[in-house]
Amino acid sequence: MHISHLSLHDFRSYASVDVPMEPGVCAFVGRNGQGKTNLVEAVDYLSRLSSHRVASDAPLIRAGADQAVVRASVVKDGRSAIIEVALNPGRANRARINRSPLPRTRDLIGLVRTVVFSPEDLTLVKGDPSDRRRFLDDLMILRTPRLAGVRADYDRVLKQRNSLLKSAQKDRFRGGSAGADTVQSTLAVWDEHLSRTGAELIVERHRLVNALRPHLGAAYATVARGASRDDADLEYKPSLDLAEVLMEVDPVQGAILAELERRRREEMDRGVSLVGPHRDELLLTLGSPEMRLPVKGYASHGESWSYALGLKLASYELLRSDGDEPILILDDVFAELDSERRAQLADLVAGAEQVLVTAAVAEDVPEALAGTWYDVGGGEVTRRG
Template identity: 70%
Template sequence: MHVSHLTLHDFRSYADVEVPLEAGVTAFVGRNGQGKTNLVEAVDYLSRLASHRVATDAPLIRAGADQALVRAAVVRDGRTAVLEVELNPGRANRARVNRSPLPRARDLVGLVRTVVFSPEDLALVKGDPSERRRFLDDLLVLRTPRLAGVRADYDRVLKQRNTLLKTAGHARRGSSSQDAALATLDVWDDHLVRVGSELLHHRLRLVEDLAPYLGKAYEAVARGASRDDARMEYAASTPLAAGDGDADQPAPAAGVPDTGVPDTGVLAEALLAELGRRRGDELDRGVTLVGPHRDDLRLTLGGSTGQRLPVKGYASHGESWSFALALRLAAYDLLRADGDDPILILDDVFAELDADRRAQLAALVAGAEQVLVTAAVEADVPEQLAGVTYAVAGGEVTRVGGATSDG
């Protein structure tokens, strides 16, 4: 899979730009602030309908414009499809394939797959649990696009339930308004359990599938590491099996297996039981305390004494970078194992790495069908990734040794 042509209209800093691309390596080189990352961000946006840099679409619209357009010709198995998305802040985005409108913009997700390496990846290791949850959910949706709907439904239910908890918590105890709110809350509990158990089930399966690739990737990028050094475990906030959840949680419900991934029915029972147990706390705080939105991905490294230590707080800067790179490489390898060669985006990542890690990462990804690289100077791009180079400056994207793209 690769992008053969990229068109942007009022996206980020570009009023209009057309960039022909090829399989293999393409590097966009330019000083900071010139727009090189905007180009690869647009490709990634088509993949996930989200940016790896900002949380909302508004910053993606060029100043003074009402909407933006991203269009790409994508070649897969010798056939070309034109994918495009129209970004409309405050209104629903619209998507098309070969000029035909899709019922929902999210139906575009997964038609092109990307894996992005960027300086922000360090947050996967050192940041809040929300960073790791987003990593899992983005990968989930790329593997199984229909889960974009499950994810959206869960966010909607969570928002509604939080609003209801605030209303019930502020109402006078025993009043008719509180009784009505609590009755409605039971309905939203059922919604949360139904959608949350499906999201949780697929996250657990993903971690089980991804874990072997993580050890292999960490061994490849960390000097002197073995395949058993890096591990990941899903840390559920709801007790699912012995040892899961918080230390003061009650024993898990009967029938929950100690190993493997519980089915959605078992997970639903566990979530419902925990909602009942935490009802008072939730009413006091006016927020949902139970569900996948409270979970984390536990990342550990093997210590010299055989003890496993959390990467966050214990790993050195170099170890943290190696772990973050290993997570991205593991995602890439898993997607490849599914049968697709995703587009690799290396966004200004080499400037953050020492010479050894640069060479190791370049060697690992050089065989990808398409690699898009951004760098401040051409010397930052390793020799193993020699390919087509575009100079990006002043709103123009110029192929080195070739013609200028419209900008």
């Protein structure tokens, strides 16, 4: 899979830009602030319908514009398609394939697959559990796009359930008791929905971690000096004890319902949902099987970088093993790596069908990634040669 043409309208710093692209390496070189990352961010947006840099769509709209459009020609197995998404702040986004509207924007997910490695990825090992959950869910949905609907349903139910718990908490604080039976019966309905969608997310995340583990070990051994494939590991840690539960949807749903019932009083007192995949953690560890330590808090800066890079390379290899090679995006990462790690990374990815690289100076791009180069500056993207 590769992008053969990218068009942006009112996206980030670009009023309008058209970029013909080639398979292999496409390197975008320009001083900081000139818009090179905006180009690869747009490609990644087509994959995940979200940015790897910001949490909402609003910053993606050029100042003064009321809509942004990202359009790309995608080539897969020798066939080409034009995919497009229009970002509408305050309104629903719209997506099209070959100019035909899609019923839902999320139907676009999975048509383009990307794996991004950027300086922000250090949050995977140093940030909050929510960063690691997001990493899992994004990869899970790329592999199985229908799960985007499951996650959206879970988020909606969680929001409604939290609102009900907060209202009940405020009523109890004021000494009220009217409507207590209604609250309990409504909670029972939300519990059923939360447990069902939550169980599906937990099971799929667990399966994903098991599939990712061998790729992580191999990737970390490649990018970390002196490491073996047994040194890096990861484990999915649910917010409830599932040690004796068969990791299938129905048994996990039953366990969630039982835990919700057990913690009902605590949830009512605190006004928030305390059980479910929104409370889970992805535990990242380093060391021998006999002595594993959490990466967060114990790993050096270099080890953290190697681990984050290993996670992304493992994601890339897992997607490739599914039979659909993703587009690999290396956003301003070579400046953060020493010469040895630069060379190792370049050798690992040089054979990918398409690699998009951004760099502030040409010297940051390893010679092994010679390909199509673009100069980025002044709102323009110019192909060299």
